[in-house]
Amino acid sequence: MSNSQLLKKLAIASSLLVTANLSYAEGVKRFSVSAGWLHVMPQGKANAFNTSTLVKNGHISTVGIISEEAFVNSIDPDFISTDPDTGATFVAKDILIDIRDAGALEVFVGDGQGNVRADETGIARIEGLQNWSSAGTGLEADDVDTLGLTFNYYLNDNVSLQIIGGIPPEVDIKGKGEIYAPLSGHATLTPGSFSDGLFPDGLGLKQAIPVTNLGNKAVASTARAWTPAIEAQYQFGKSGVNKFRPYVGAGIMYAYFNEIELNSSIESDLIAAGHMIQNVLDNKAGAALDKKLSSADPSIKIKTTDAIAPIITLGATYDLTANWYGVASVSYAKLNNRVNIDVIDNNSGNRLIHSSTKIDIDPLITYMGIGYRF
Template identity: 60%
Template structure:
């Protein structure tokens, strides 16, 4: 019996050592490269817009063109002393009556004189939300890269990255300011039309939806995951895995569509003209005393990410990999129109961008 024990004990020790070595016989590191396709699933969220024109601001109108003057009048308002005639119809009568041409119009500009327009209390420009507007990210392809460290044969940590792609951002809808107010005209307009004029006008700011793209950005979206891989190295060529982790998103090189930028600069002039006591010039789209420029910024974000995938061993070192991931990712875009003369913020707008990408990856890797 003792001889059997003496013979069996070394064999048992040798066997257990070999088994332990077999369980630890895996590569600690792996890298892969391949095609990454990103498909954002999020939908546009409405823009929230604020300007420096406070609710109820009283501004002088100054000179204004006939077309802009008439376009602001409430077509349903009737005159105080003649309920059978609208203010609009009476204003047309006055402006087209040659008897009053020299009294109403500025002979140098052909505009209605400031001495007739008076002032107006303006509402609706301080803040508003435009339903049906927003931004959505386009699909994009890029080079994907992964680096994995295996804690053991089944558990690993994977860093996911790649070449930061240029992403086109699509605009939705039209930004429109719904202005209302009450004008207190002077001169001939007051005496021959009405003492007060109800104002109502939808002022188009910019159309986001009729451009090929509203902007473009460079997206930096590295992620790290803890992954569990089923099967065993050297035994199973096909090994599915699941992963969960975090994605960090940063966006740089933001370029706004040139026409949208020009529209926002014009809107900045409109706001400054109101502050300058030239509300008529604001409606006529004239330049102001300001020097507006547009600044666009986006916030960074951290989001959870989950993945399912599989590897297939080509040989001991080389393997193929395929995966599908989803990240619950969103951030915020802020667009400001600022007067370069003094740093005053004329317009601030913001929107939440739901990106929520589904990411597919197909690549080839090497273990070492």
Template identity: 60%
Template sequence: MKIITLCKQSLLAVSITSTFGLVHADDFKRFSVSAGWLHVMPQGKANPFDISTSVPSGTNVAVGEISIPAFLGVLDPDASFKDGDGYTNTKFFLNEVFKKEGDASSVGELLGFVDENGNVNAETSGVATINGIDHWQNEGSGLEADDVDTLGLTFNYYLNENVSLQFIGGIPPKVDINGKGFIKAPLTGSAKAGGLAGQILPDIALKQDIPITNLDAYGKAASVRAWTPALEAQYQWGKAGVNKFRPYVGAGVMYAHFSDIKLNSGIRSDLEAAGHMIQNIHDGQAGAALDGKKSSANPVVDVDADDAIAPIVTAGFTYDITPNWYTVASVSYAKLNNKATINVIDSNTNRELIHSSTKMDIDPIITYLGVGYRF
């Protein structure tokens, strides 16, 4: 009688645990790993660079010696002044003053506006008030990530036959970052000529978009190593050992970290030159800034990309080759963006000369094709 009672209790226990999934069949595999081809296709578009410099609007600075082309180039082409015959275009008038006729000296040389080096002398160039380069945005500029391929790896832990947690990783790929747009500093302001020129001319209006760097000309602006592990909760339809084809969906989070950032050497050189331009203004040599001369600074370029966390969703399927081996294919989308920052710093003083940043919308579609093993 006791034996029959024990048997009944054992059968009842087996029935209860089987019903609630606390005991699994012998063929239930709690873990799986896979490896395969991971292709990342960023969908985001470039966002404008936001740029500021250490030169506040309204800065007054001596121009100093400046070449004639740079002097004429910074004049507002629409500015005019009133002479005895009416209004005269300032840029046209000064171009005529400095223009040579054959071997003859220009009017500017005869009046002593030009020094022995053939440049507008410091007395004539006078003092300038500079606006516009303290802060601006360059529309049509920005950075975009290129497509990339790498080895993908996944690891699943199954809570039951349908629900699992998946870790997605792989070999961190080197991603090419493409630059878009022409970076220009929108300089405006006015200048007051000195000496005899100051007696002839009123305040001279200044207006010029100062070229900094042409990102379109360089194509690849930088390269970066991207670390983008993800963790998802997934639901898979069907039953192991019964259904060979088992679709699934998943949702989770992706963490993105970027290292080994290498800036294009041409862009780096352009930004160092821009750093010299800003320092020349601080040194009271605005003419040297416009002529692209080196300054007292030692500009260095620092590039950084922020870490980011993004939601990720996935749809895919597995197909069993054997009870243990399977193939897997999936498509994922992550709403991923981060901020890239490029600073130009004077290493002599640690002063930040130029600060620029842009939001990078990466938003990748990720396809994965692999082979896995359950255990």
């Protein structure tokens, strides 16, 4: 390499070095860290649970033995029956209630233990349990506090990249509303039986079967939230000149949830619902309505989806010394994810029930901390 070429390369390198130094005036720090109080206030509202089961619309199940109470409660209150002798019409459920209250139901179709005999009940065509949406239900995340941590790398005196993290907090998830299974269909009573003679057209079925009440629990579920974020930030003012320097930022947040625990009472309700579905599949619709144990061994699996969301920030720093500073900010992330709850039969591996809802978290996040530049 000639001397002229060497001098040319040294001149270019010197120019680049000077340019870099000009963009980073004396005393400007390239890194900073801060720690402080992070307060998260979810702004989203609950969304309805959508539920499906293995009982398809039109499924035929033998009713079998059933309690008088469950038998009467399952009848559609608007179903009209016709007297086979006179042709007169009447509300079937009203007549059944009168017969039950007079004790005649036990006399003519009972087994002596408060049940309607299996030889009277016939079969039922089940509708409504394949899938449905439960309006007025859902889940909402509660406010939470934790230790927040930030790390900044300054590209120059005004522009930086910031990583936002902290100690992952345990979040309380509150429930809203009550979930009902909308049973409907038609019962065909055993031919030649007393019931068949009284209701030759069978009986319409319609009942909102309580599954679980989410709203009367202090906490429906808990989960640990991991929500790191990365932002590009622009800070106004100039180091060494302006002690108070506002900034704006925009970036993305990643959300991951684990250590999910479902309220034990809700879990028990869902296991009972799993037994109900299995009893219908086992040709024991009466046992299902009486909420008896089935041949299944139900267990609960709950999982949330990961999420990526945009995040924006307004904040400011105030220099306490050349290195130490105070910082405060408010951020908003358009964040939502989905919760999936499954009732699985451990014996067969079948998913008896699947229920899902979207959680609109949409957190407003405030942060106050102390930082150090180096």
